[in-house]
Every structure is written in C-alpha cells, then in structure tokens.
Amino acid sequence: MTVQILIAGFGGQGVLFAGKFLAYKGLLENRQLSWLPSYGPEMRGGTANCSVILSDTPIGSPIVTSPDLLMVMNLPSLDKYEDSCVPGGKIFVDSTLIERKVRRTDVDAFYIPATKMAADAGVPTLANMIMVGKMIRESNVVSHDELEEAMKKVVSARHADLAQANLKAVETGWQFE
Numbered sequence: 001m002t003v004q005i006l007i008a009g010f011g012g013q014g015v016l017f018a019g020k021f022l023a024y025k026g027l028l029e030n031r032q033l034s035w036l037p038s039y040g041p042e043m044r045g046g047t048a049n050c051s052v053i054l055s056d057t058p059i060g061s062p063i064v065t066s067p068d069l070l071m072v073m074n075l076p077s078l079d080k081y082e083d084s085c086v087p088g089g090k091i092f093v094d095s096t097l098i099e100r101k102v103r104r105t106d107v108d109a110f111y112i113p114a115t116k117m118a119a120d121a122g123v124p125t126l127a128n129m130i131m132v133g134k135m136i137r138e139s140n141v142v143s144h145d146e147l148e149e150a151m152k153k154v155v156s157a158r159h160a161d162l163a164q165a166n167l168k169a170v171e172t173g174w175q176f177e
Contacts (some may be wrong), residue, residue, distance in 0.1 A: 004052075005141065008074075009128075010046075011047070013048070014125065014126070017128060018080055019051070021151065024153040026052075033059070034059045040051065054142070068085075068088060070087065070090070072094065073127070088106065089138055112130065114130040114173065147167060151166055
C-alpha cells in the first residue's frame with residue numbers, strides 16, 4: 001500500500017516538521033518513505049509544502065503530484081492543491097484560517113479549527129500537529145501507537161521540552177470530532 005501526502009501552508013506553520021514527523025513514524029513502522037520539503041526563499045511567511053510518501057514497496061519518485069491525503073494550513077494552499085487530490089482522497093483544512101469549503105464532491109473534507117484550538121490550549125505554534133492528529137485518525141496512514149518514539153526523532157535535543165506539548169497537540173487532533 002502506498003499513500004502520498006502533501007502538506008502545505010506558510011513558512012513558520014510547521015509544515016515541514018509535520019511531514020518529518022509522519023515520515024519518522026512510517027520509518028518506525030518499517031515502511032519505505034520519502035520526505036521532500038519545499039519552501040520559498042523568504043522562509044517564514046512564504047510558501048512551504050512537504051511531500052511525504054509512505055509505502056510497503058520501494059518508492060520510485062519523491063514527487064507527489066496527486067496526493068491521497070492533502071493537509072492545507074492556508075487559503076492559497078487550498079486554492080493551489082485542491083484539484084490535485086485524487087478522487088476518494090481526504091483533504092484536511094485548518095478552518096480557523098480558511099473560511100471557504102472544499103469545492104469538490106469526490107473527496108472527503110475535514111474542517112479542523114486547528115489554529116484556534118492551539119491558541120486556546122496555550123500552544124499557538126502547534127496547529128500543525130493538531131492537524132496531523134486528525135489526519136492519523138481519519139486515514140490510518142500511520143498507527144496511533146508509540147507516537148512518542150517518532151516525536152523523539154524529530155524534536156531536537158535543544159527543544160526536548162516541546163516533545164510532550166507536540167504529543168498533546170497530536171492527541172487533541174486525534175480526539176477532535
């Protein structure tokens with residue numbers, strides 16, 4: 001089974017971190033993987049996206065042109081990538097920052113007020129991980145078990161104190177109805 005994921009938003013929203021977390025979780029589950037970050041030269045505030053492929057077989061190309069799972073953190077990303085999602089795919093929308101609905105009827109859309117939820121929880125920078133939690137729940141792209149091991153791989157030693165906050169954010173997204 002191969003799952004192609006595209007995560008997109010502005011620089012500074014944790015798009016690359018979210019993709020890296022999913023990639024490491026897949027690695028810990030003995031999956032083949034590809035993680036390909038892409039961002040504009042302006043970094044924070046510019047565009048950023050991350051392609052992740054998780055597969056049971058070797059991956060031929062790291063490029064995701066038709067994602068099975070699309071996570072968008074801002075309106076320009078939804079506008080740009082909505083049509084690229086495969087029919088039957090899933091689109092995860094940060095509804096705090098994106099007011100419009102997904103126009104397509106051949107995909108499942110999930111609206112998560114992740115930015116508001118993160119601010120309300122006192123962790124305003126972790127909307128990305130709330131979105132990841134919801135994605136994991138709705139897609140089973142990776143197991144919900146042993147998330148802490150993957151988190152240890154992506155949170156640097158300098159920011160080790162943030163690992164638990166990130167895990168809490170994933171769990172918040174997982175539980176969001």
